[in-house]
Structure formats: C-alpha cells, structure tokens
Amino acid sequence: MAALTLLEARGLVCHFGGLRAVDGVDIDLAPDEVHALIGPNGAGKSTLVGLLAGRIAAQAGSIRLGGRDITRLPAHRRVRQGIAYTFQITQIFARLSVFDNMALAVQGGAARPGGRPALKREVAGALDRVGLADRAGEVAGTLSYGHQRLLEIALGLALRPRLLILDEPTQGLAAAEIAAFKRLVAGLPPRTAVLLIEHNMEVVMELAQRITVLNFGQVLASGPPAAIRADAAVQAAYLGG
Amino acid sequence: MRGGGLLPVAGLLGVLAAGQWLLPAYHHANLVRIMVLALYATGYNIAFGYTGLLSLGHALFFAAGLYGASFAATLAGLPPGAALAAGTAAGGLAAAAVGVLALRTAGVAFMIVTLMFAQAGWLAILALGPWTRGDEGIVLPDAARALAGFDLSDDAVRYPLALALFAAGLLACLWLVRSRAGRVMVAMRENEERARMLGYDPFRVKLAALAISGTYAGAAGAAYALMFGYAGASLASVQYSILPLLWVLVGGAGTVAGPFVGCLLMFYLIDYASSLTSATLLLVGLALLVLVLFAPRGILGTLREKGVRWLP
Numbered sequence: 281m282a283a284l285t286l287l288e289a290r291g292l293v294c295h296f297g298g299l300r301a302v303d304g305v306d307i308d309l310a311p312d313e314v315h316a317l318i319g320p321n322g323a324g325k326s327t328l329v330g331l332l333a334g335r336i337a338a339q340a341g342s343i344r345l346g347g348r349d350i351t352r353l354p355a356h357r358r359v360r361q362g363i364a365y366t367f368q369i370t371q372i373f374a375r376l377s378v379f380d381n382m383a384l385a386v387q388g389g390a391a392r393p394g395g396r397p398a399l400k401r402e403v404a405g406a407l408d409r410v411g412l413a414d415r416a417g418e419v420a421g422t423l424s425y426g427h428q429r430l431l432e433i434a435l436g437l438a439l440r441p442r443l444l445i446l447d448e449p450t451q452g453l454a455a456a457e458i459a460a461f462k463r464l465v466a467g468l469p470p471r472t473a474v475l476l477i478e479h480n481m482e483v484v485m486e487l488a489q490r491i492t493v494l495n496f497g498q499v500l501a502s503g504p505p506a507a508i509r510a511d512a513a514v515q516a517a518y519l520g521g
Numbered sequence: 522m523r524g525g526g527l528l529p530v531a532g533l534l535g536v537l538a539a540g541q542w543l544l545p546a547y548h549h550a551n552l553v554r555i556m557v558l559a560l561y562a563t564g565y566n567i568a569f570g571y572t573g574l575l576s577l578g579h580a581l582f583f584a585a586g587l588y589g590a591s592f593a594a595t596l597a598g599l600p601p602g603a604a605l606a607a608g609t610a611a612g613g614l615a616a617a618a619v620g621v622l623a624l625r626t627a628g629v630a631f632m633i634v635t636l637m638f639a640q641a642g643w644l645a646i647l648a649l650g651p652w653t654r655g656d657e658g659i660v661l662p663d664a665a666r667a668l669a670g671f672d673l674s675d676d677a678v679r680y681p682l683a684l685a686l687f688a689a690g691l692l693a694c695l696w697l698v699r700s701r702a703g704r705v706m707v708a709m710r711e712n713e714e715r716a717r718m719l720g721y722d723p724f725r726v727k728l729a730a731l732a733i734s735g736t737y738a739g740a741a742g743a744a745y746a747l748m749f750g751y752a753g754a755s756l757a758s759v760q761y762s763i764l765p766l767l768w769v770l771v772g773g774a775g776t777v778a779g780p781f782v783g784c785l786l787m788f789y790l791i792d793y794a795s796s797l798t799s800a801t802l803l804l805v806g807l808a809l810l811v812l813v814l815f816a817p818r819g820i821l822g823t824l825r826e827k828g829v830r831w832l833p
C-alpha cells in the first residue's frame with residue numbers, strides 16, 4: 281500500500297501566537313487523485329498547504345513525499361522534488377512577458393529541457409493547456425484577471441510537478457473559464473496529483489475523488505464525496521445544513 | 522528582454538575608442554576617471570538594477586579593491602597586473618562575506634545592514650592609520666604603476682587601459698543579463714516569492730549577484746588606485762556608496778549602458794555647476810528633481826519605455 285501514497289503528512293502543527301491555524305493534521309495523497317480541501321474561511325486551509333509546500337515551517341509533525349522525508353526541505357527544493365504551488369492571491373511576474381514568466385517556470389522544474397527550441401515547445405505546450413497559447417508575447421500584468429489566474433496555473437503545470445497545489449483557483453473566474461478549468465484539472469491525473477482548495481462545491485464534487493474537511497485547524501472528516509456529503513458533522517460546520 | 526543589444530554596446534565602445542585620438546586633453550583625462558567609475562556603477566547595477574538589491578555598502582567593496590591593490594603593490598611589491606587581480610578578488614570576497622550576513626534581511630533592513638558594514642570598514646581604515654594613513658591616504662610610488670614599461674600615470678596609457686576594463690565589464694554584464702542566470706536575477710527583483718515557488722533559491726541567486734557586483738567594485742577600486750596612484754579613506758566613505766546608486770538611477774536602472782550614461786552626465790554636471798556657483802549640490806539637486814519628474818526610470822530606462830526598444 282505504501283507505494284500508493286505520494287504525500288503523507290502526520291501531526292502537522294502551525295500556531296500563530298495563540299491561534300491554532302493548523303493543529304495536528306494528518307493527510308494522505310495518492311499519486312493519481314484530485315483531492316479537495318474544503319472548510320470555512322479561516323479554517324487553516326492556506327496555512328496547511330503552505331506547510332506542505334514549505335512556505336511555512338511546521339512547528340511539529342512530518343511530511344513525506346514519495347517515501348522521502350521532506351519536513352526540513354526548503355520550499356525551492358520541494359519544487360524541484362515535484363511539488364508545485366499556486367498562490368491564493370495571484371503571484372506572477374507582472375512586468376515580464378507571458379513567455380518569460382513561463383520560461384522561468386519551465387527551467388525551474390525538475391525536468392529541464394535543453395536548448396531554446398525545447399524551451400519554446402515546452403512553454404507553448406503549457407500555455408496551450410490553459411488556453412493562453414496566443415498570449416505569449418503580452419506583458420503578464422496587462423492580462424485580464426481571469427487570464428492572470430490561468431497563467432498562474434500554467435506556471436505550476438510548466439514545472440511538470442508530481443503534485444499540483446491549487447489555492448482557490450476558480451475565485452473570480454467566469455463560468456466559461458471555470459468549465460475550461462475543470463476539463464484541465466480532470467486531465468492531470470494520473471501523471472499529476474492535485475490538491476485543490478475550493479469553495480465552489482460544484483467544482484469540488486465534480487473533480488475530487490476524495491475530500492478533506494478542515495475546521496479550526498483540525499480535520500473534521502475525510503473521504504469520498506458521497507460520504508462527505510452525508511456526514512452530519514460536516515453539514516453542521518460547513519455545508520450549511 | 523532578449524535578442525541583440527550587442528550592436529549599441531559595440532557602438533558605445535567604438536565611440537569611446539575613437540576618443541583616445543579625438544578628445545581634447547582635458548576631456549580625455551576626464552573620461553579615464555569616468556570609465557573607471559562607470560565600471561563601478563555597471564557592477565552596482567547588477568545588484569540593484571537587475572536583482573533589486575538596494576545596497577548602501579558598496580563603498581566597502583570599492584575600498585577593498587582600492588586597498589587590496591595598493592597593499593599588493595606597496596607591501597607585497599606585486600606588479601600592477603597582479604595588484605589589479607588582487608583588488609578585484611578582494612572586492613568580490615568582501616561582497617560575498619557581507620552578503621552571507623546581510624542577505625538574511627531584505628528591504629530597508631538590508632540597506633541599513635550594508636550601510637553599517639561599510640561604515641565599519643571606513644572606521645577600520647581610519648583606525649589602521651599606520652598602514653592606511655587614514656584620510657591622508659597612500660600615494661603609490663611610480664614604480665608600482667609601471668606596467669611593462671608603460672607609465673600608468675600617463676593618460677595616453679591609462680585611457681585605453683580604462684577602456685579595456687570598462688569594455689570587459691560592460692560586455693560581461695550584457696552577456697550575464699541575457700543569460701538564464703540573468704533572467705533568474707530579474708525574477709528575484711520582480712517577485713521573490715514567486716521565484717522561490719518556481720524552484721529558485723533566493724539566497725543563492727542574490728548572493729551570487731552581490732558577489733559579482735562586488736567583483737566589479739573591486740576591479741574599479743583597484744584600477745582607481747593604480748591609475749591615479751592614490752588610496753584614501755574618503756573613497757571608502759558613505760558618499761562612495763551613494764554615488765553609484767545615483768549614477769544608476771540617472772542613467773537607468775536595469776539598462777546595460779545606463780550606469781555609464783549616468784556617470785558621464787553627473788560628472789560633467791558637477792564639473793559645469795562648480796564653474797558657475799559654489800552651491801554645486803543645489804544645482805545637482807535641481808537636476809535630479811527634473812529627472813525624477815520627467816524621466817523616473819532614468820534616461821535610458823525612459824527612452825526604452827518610450828519605444829527605443831533596441832536599447833539593451
């Protein structure tokens with residue numbers, strides 16, 4: 281069974297002063313699943329994925345990726361190990377061209393293509409997957425908000441990650457863009473596992489094979505969508521039951 | 522961001538080369554100094570303009586080159602070529618050492634920490650009077666400034682030498698900022714957090730940029746000592762940390778030739794202002810105000826923004 285786990289976190293803790301943002305969380309991700317992380321605002325979702333990506337140091341607990349302990353690995357080394365992270369608040373190189381944004385991502389990932397033709401091919405491929413193929417020459421900061429969100433996702437994809445972490449990716453996207461986003465994410469496994477923080481329950485139910493519900497920094501429930509939907513505690517805390 | 526840039530740089534170097542024969546003696550002598558200082562500014566631009574590191578401590582790296590070369594020439598009796606190499610290495614090492622500590626901070630804290638290191642260096646130079654002779658400074662003997670039979674105090678000799686150093690620095694800078702490493706430096710300037718989450722180590726990239734920048738400062742300091750035969754504490758003061766920042770801002774941060782343009786302009790502006798009035802700084806201040814109002818990205822930066830896209 282061990283080989284079926286991509287990421288395995290145990291007893292993760294992150295307190296901000298007296299605030300228990302993440303308070304003893306266990307989470308397992310399979311290499312080929314879309315795993316949704318849901319919970320009310322302030323539940324600790326962003327903090328938890330920050331711990332997994334290495335942006336925040338865990339105060340206790342351990343994280344293993346593909347069997348290897350990465351708890352003490354700095355964020356940039358985790359990226360090279362195959363964890364890609366997209367920010368809740370869009371973070372792109374606003375003054376650089378879309379192509380230059382993407383080139384930095386392609387060359388920052390674990391698999392590094394050699395030479396300029398390979399780079400161009402790789403960039404074009406990743407942009408095409410998010411529907412920004414014709415935008416390579418534009419300055420990233422001049423793109424529309426929705427396109428900037430898509431560029432952020434494309435940066436994650438260009439890293440060729442084993443695990444792609446998406447923090448509220450559909451926030452502010454138009455309906456058509458959300459539909460395209462769903463197709464994109466559904467096509468990522470089995471090569472890439474996805475950990476998806478998402479408020480749009482329709483997106484969650486459609487994409488996720490498993491759901492973990494977080495509340496006050498603790499795991500309230502974890503399981504397949506049908507079980508989560510039926511869970512009384514989840515209904516009380518979150519689904520507005 | 523990519524493509525040529527070699528042509529305009531070669532053009533500038535060609536014009537400077539012609540200056541060896543065409544310039545009147547007064548300007549010919551001025552340009553020697555300007556090219557040496559522009560080498561310093563070009564290096565400063567690598568840290569500040571391209572990597573976004575606002576250092577207020579580069580005088581320390583300039584001084585490391587200045588005194589590194591001077592001591593190599595006087596105490597160790599090395600020939601000018603070796604003294605130049607020693608000063609260059611001293612600048613790079615000083616910058617790397619400062620960087621290891623100062624790069625734990627960012628923004629204003631980084632400015633303060635680098636400033637403090639440079640002030641400590643300046644005080645140390647004053648305190649080590651028996652060797653450095655403090656403010657009075659060391660005057661290098663003529664023997665230390667003879668390079669393969671040529672006299673480094675002769676403008677006809679030091680002009681091409683200064684040009685060769687500046688050209689090497691400028692071309693290396695152009696090559697660097699066009700390279701993959703150069704684009705990662707720019708990524709740190711533009712959005713460090715994003716760059717980190719694309720797999721780049723901010724500390725390593727910034728440390729490398731600072732060390733390269735310090736190497737330039739060291740080379741310029743060493744050349745200054747050898748060509749003008751003097752190393753004094755005033756050249757290690759905070760003024761020499763502010764000046765390259767000013768030159769870069771005037772010429773255009775993040776443009777390859779901006780530091781030279783800024784250095785040239787400020788040199789002649791101060792030269793001209795002091796012939797008019799004793800309130801030189803007032804005139805310089807006014808000029809800077811005009812620049813901030815009409816060309817906030819510096820001269821070349823604003824030109825490039827206005828559509829002169831071939832500027833590197």
Ligand SMILES: Nc1ncnc2c1ncn2[C@@H]1O[C@H](COP(=O)(O)OP(=O)(O)O)[C@@H](O)[C@H]1O
Binds near residue numbers: 296301319321327328
């Ligand atoms: N850097 C921080 N410093 C202090 N408190 C923080 C910090 N980051 C998050 N928090 C707090 O931790 C809690 C969890 O935040 P977050 O993980 O962003 O929740 P979510 O993403 O589920 O909305 C919130 O109460 C938030 O205010």
Ligand SMILES: [Mg+2]
Binds near residue numbers: 325326368
């Ligand atoms: Mg959040």
